[in-house]
Amino acid sequence: MHSNPAKNHSLVGPEAASERTLYPYVTGTSVVAIKYKDGILMAADMGGSYGSTLRYKSVERLKLIGKHSLLGASGEMSDFQEILRNLDELILYDNMWDDGNSLGPKEVHSYLTRMMYNRRNKFDPLWNSLVLGGVKNGQKYLGMVSMIGVNFEDDHVATGFGNHLARPILRDEWHENLTFEEGVKLLEKCMRVLLYRDRSAVNKLQIAKITEVGVTISQPYSLKTFWGYSAFHNPTVGAEGSW
Amino acid sequence: MPNDKSHNTNIAVYSPLRGCVFFRSKITPLNGFRSLGLFIVKLSSASAIDLSDTLRFLIPSHLNCRRFSVCLVAEKKGVFSESKMSRAAVEVPPKGGFSFDLRRRNEMLSKKGVPPPSFRKTGTTIVGVIFQDGVILGADTRATEGPIVCDKNCEKIHYMAPNIYCCGAGTAADTEAVTDTVSSQLQLHRYHTGRESRVIAALTLLKSHLFKYQGYVQAALVLGGVDVTGPHLHTIYPHGSTDTLPFATMGSGSLAAMAVFESKYHEGLTKEEGVNLVCEAICSGIFNDLGSGSNVDVCVITKGQKEYLRNHLLPNPRTYVSSKVFSFPRKTVFN
Numbered sequence: 001m002h003s004n005p006a007k008n009h010s011l012v013g014p015e016a017a018s019e020r021t022l023y024p025y026v027t028g029t030s031v032v033a034i035k036y037k038d039g040i041l042m043a044a045d046m047g048g049s050y051g052s053t054l055r056y057k058s059v060e061r062l063k064l065i066g067k068h069s070l071l072g073a074s075g076e077m078s079d080f081q082e083i084l085r086n087l088d089e090l091i092l093y094d095n096m097w098d099d100g101n102s103l104g105p106k107e108v109h110s111y112l113t114r115m116m117y118n119r120r121n122k123f124d125p126l127w128n129s130l131v132l133g134g135v136k137n138g139q140k141y142l143g144m145v146s147m148i149g150v151n152f153e154d155d156h157v158a159t160g161f162g163n164h165l166a167r168p169i170l171r172d173e174w175h176e177n178l179t180f181e182e183g184v185k186l187l188e189k190c191m192r193v194l195l196y197r198d199r200s201a202v203n204k205l206q207i208a209k210i211t212e213v214g215v216t217i218s219q220p221y222s223l224k225t226f227w228g229y230s231a232f233h234n235p236t237v238g239a240e241g242s243w
Numbered sequence: 244m245p246n247d248k249s250h251n252t253n254i255a256v257y258s259p260l261r262g263c264v265f266f267r268s269k270i271t272p273l274n275g276f277r278s279l280g281l282f283i284v285k286l287s288s289a290s291a292i293d294l295s296d297t298l299r300f301l302i303p304s305h306l307n308c309r310r311f312s313v314c315l316v317a318e319k320k321g322v323f324s325e326s327k328m329s330r331a332a333v334e335v336p337p338k339g340g341f342s343f344d345l346r347r348r349n350e351m352l353s354k355k356g357v358p359p360p361s362f363r364k365t366g367t368t369i370v371g372v373i374f375q376d377g378v379i380l381g382a383d384t385r386a387t388e389g390p391i392v393c394d395k396n397c398e399k400i401h402y403m404a405p406n407i408y409c410c411g412a413g414t415a416a417d418t419e420a421v422t423d424t425v426s427s428q429l430q431l432h433r434y435h436t437g438r439e440s441r442v443i444a445a446l447t448l449l450k451s452h453l454f455k456y457q458g459y460v461q462a463a464l465v466l467g468g469v470d471v472t473g474p475h476l477h478t479i480y481p482h483g484s485t486d487t488l489p490f491a492t493m494g495s496g497s498l499a500a501m502a503v504f505e506s507k508y509h510e511g512l513t514k515e516e517g518v519n520l521v522c523e524a525i526c527s528g529i530f531n532d533l534g535s536g537s538n539v540d541v542c543v544i545t546k547g548q549k550e551y552l553r554n555h556l557l558p559n560p561r562t563y564v565s566s567k568v569f570s571f572p573r574k575t576v577f578n
Contacts, residue, residue, distance in 0.1 A: 164498040168531040169506060172523075193505040197498070229510060231373065231489035237473075240443075 020124040024076035026050050028061045029200045030162030031072035031131045032190045034174055035140050035155050036183035039211035040133030042072050043187040045195075046220055047202035054202060062208045062217055066091045069105040069134035070210045071112075074159040075147065076127035083126060086115065105134030105141040109151065117149030129159035135212050158190070161198040166190035180209070192223050368496030368528025368535040369399060369410035371465040372508065373489050374517035377474045377545035378467035381521035382410045383496070383529050384554070385536035392536065398553070400542045404429050404440040406549065407468030408542050409449075412494035413461040413481060421462045425449050442468040442475040446485060454483030463493045469544050496528025496535040503527045514543065522556050529558065 026048045033042040048056035061080070062072045065087050073080040090111060094103050103111075109132045119126050125147045133142040143153040156170040169190055178186065187207060195201045203225070208217040353359060366387040371380045386394035401409050401422040407429070411418025425448045429440045445466055453460055464479040478491045490508050492500040503524040512520065521541055528535040539556035542549065 164531075165502045168499040168502050168527040171531065172503075172527065189506050190502075193502045196505050197501060229489050231487070235487040 021076060021079060021127050024079075024127045026055065026077045027200070028059060028074045028077055028080070029198055030158055030160035030166065030194055031061065031074050031129075032158045032162045032166045032170075032187060032194075033072065033131045033133050033142055033156065034170065034178070034183055034187065035133075035142050036178040036180065038180065039135045039140055039209065040070060040142055041180075041183045041187055041207060041209055042070055042131060042133055043191050043205055043207045044072050044074070045191065045202045045205040047200060047204070048077050049200045052199075054200070057202055057204060058220070060206065060217075062206055064210075064215050064217070065108055065132075065134075066094070066103050068102065068136040068210075069108045069132055070208050070215060071108075072131040072133075072159075072208075073128045075129055079126040079128050083112070083115070083128065083130070087111075104136035104139075105132055105143070106136075108132060108134070109141070109143045109145070109153075112145050113149060113151040116145050116147060116151075120148045131157055131159060134210055138212060161194060161201075162190065165193050165197055169193065188223060192225065195223060195225065366534025367399060367412040367494030368492065368500050368525055368532060369412050369465050369494050370492045370500050370504070370521055370524045370528075371410065371467045371476045371478075371488075371490065372504070372512070372517055372521055373467075373474050373476050374512040374514060376514065377469045377543065378476050379514075379517045379521050380408055380410050380465060380467045380542045380544070381525045382540045383525055383535040384538045384540060385529075385534070386415055387534055395537050396554070398540065400540050400551070402426060403445050403466070404433070404468065406470055406544060406547075407440060407442055407445050407466070408544060408549070408551075409445070409467075410465040410493070412463045412465075417460045417462040418464065421449065421452060421460060422464070425452065439470060440468075441470040441472065442466065442477070446475075446477050446479070449479050450483045450485050453479065453481060458482040465491050465493050467542075467544060469546050474544075492524065492528075494528070494535065496532035499527040499531040500524035514545075518543065518552075518555075526556070526558055 028048055029045065031042065031044040033040060035041075042062055044061040046057060046059050046061070047054055048059040050056075056077075059077060061074070061077075062070060063084060065071050071084075071087070073083070087108065090108075091103065112130055112132060116126055116128075116130070127147050129147060130145045131142075132145070133140075135141070141153065142155065142157060143151060144157040144159065145151045146159075156167070156174050158166040158170070170186070173186060173189075184207060191201075191205055195203055203222045204220050205223065206218050206220050208215065210216075349359065366385065367383060369380075369382045371378060380400055382399035384394075384396045384399065385392055386397040397415070399410050399412070399418075401411060401418070403409050403422060403426045409422050411422060425445055428448055429445055432444065433440055445468070449464060449466065453462065458481045461481045462479075463481055465476070466479060467474075467476045469475070476488055476491055478486045478488060478493055489510070490504045492498075492504065501524075504520070507520055507523070518541055522539055525535075525539045529537070529539070537559055538554045539558070541552040541555040543552070544550075
């Protein structure tokens with residue numbers, strides 16, 4: 001790991017005291033989310049890696065924002081906590097209006113996009129890929145913002161390694177009006193592949209569901225894995241000398 | 244054009260063991276560089292051949308200098324030109340091991356701004372799967388040269404032996420050459436032993452070859468076949484390491500294809516299930532990876548039989564075909 005550069009106390013230039021996120025330290029891996037019949041389903045594991053060590057195994061990376069949105073983040077966890085603080089303030093001020101209206105997922109997504117893009121323009125990015133999903137007034141919304149401010153809305157999104165491993169599966173097997181069970185099965189399929197093939201994945205995940213009615217974030221649980229292929233037990237049968 | 248005899252000759256002598264190169268424009272006799280294994284010699288005038296003979300004579304054999312080269316650069320009067328360069332390699336018993344002289348030359352060239360020639364990469368999805376009767380290999384058919392598709396329908400499943408086939412990803416020339424070489428070696432081995440080739444024979448030949456070249460031969464291979472000991476599937480990486488697996492993917496589209504395998508593979512696949520699974524994995528690579536595309540090739544190898552299904556699936560047909568040939572309306576004028 002790189003050690004933090006000592007703060008430059010010299011009087012040279014305005015850049016001397018800047019503190020930018022140069023490298024991510026404690027990172028979360030992929031988040032996968034899909035739209036289903038009643039709303040949005042989002043899954044993320046609970047690992048926070050410190051470089052190549054799996055340091056924290058109970059990091060909650062799915063959070064409720066206001067009444068209508070669910071935010072999932074991958075990348076630097078401290079920046080995620082900063083984003084949550086900002087969003088807290090945003091929701092608080094919105095509630096203080098007390099006008100019967102509340103910020104929906106589209107609005108929160110727009111706020112996040114502006115925040116991420118502006119930070120990147122200052123060369124001080126929030127090192128996260130965010131997934132925002134929610135339902136308001138019967139409208140389902142699922143969007144993503146990356147650390148450089150790329151944002152888009154889609155029926156199924158994934159961050160990090162999920163882009164390479166989960167999206168091909170989702171593109172093939174997602175369809176409109178999945179039921180809750182089908183949606184969970186599909187997400188679990190993606191998370192299982194990620195567990196097998198992503199080195200920073202942990203076998204402890206949460207699945208969150210958001211519908212018009214409300215939000216449920218599940219308790220952490222593990223996926224079943226299968227290691228019983230005969231080729232794994234006896235890889236060199238008939239091929240002595242190879243491995 | 245001044246001829247050889249009247250040149251002011253520049254000599255560089257270096258010992259590969261010591262790794263020093265020394266260039267002097269005026270050569271003067273010096274004794275002090277013995278420890279460096281260098282000799283700087285003054286010679287009045289000489290042609291290239293005389294020079295190297297003289298040098299061979301001068302440099303004593305007790306010096307810890309196994310091998311050296313003499314590089315002559317002739318200088319035109321007033322203008323330094325490197326146009327006349329001759330190298331006389333003096334014969335000394337080789338110490339053995341690898342010779343990285345050309346690599347030094349390449350580094351020197353790139354420092355001077357000569358770009359290295361680019362290679363054609365295949366940017367691929369290749370897969371292999373073991374099913375109940377044998378092995379199924381699959382590959383896409385796109386070959387890329389950077390951002391351009393240079394071959395829309397190339398063949399990535401190479402023949403190694405009647406019962407062994409090999410898919411190749413990475414630099415196209417490397418995969419072709421290495422599979423051709425080992426295929427010939429296997430043929431000779433078959434003549435020598437009088438028996439069907441075994442998959443581990445191909446595996447060992449390929450892995451030794453790739454290891455010998457320390458990863459410079461950029462070929463990532465999926466080798467599959469059926470021999471007397473049963474069906475086998477192996478992956479071989481450019482540095483020479485191998486894996487034995489029930490299902491394998493390589494290439495830029497390997498993650499997309501592996502996602503399909505990890506979620507859908509089970510033991511005891513039938514032939515139809517296997518071919519379908521392979522096609523799905525390759526299609527996943529074709530549609531989700533930019534480096535892979537066009538069609539799907541499949542090869543099914545079972546005991547005593549093989550089926551090479553070239554262009555088994557064509558999921559990227561030309562969709563819009565106009566019946567009219569494109570024509571300009573009459574009296575169209577373009578300036």
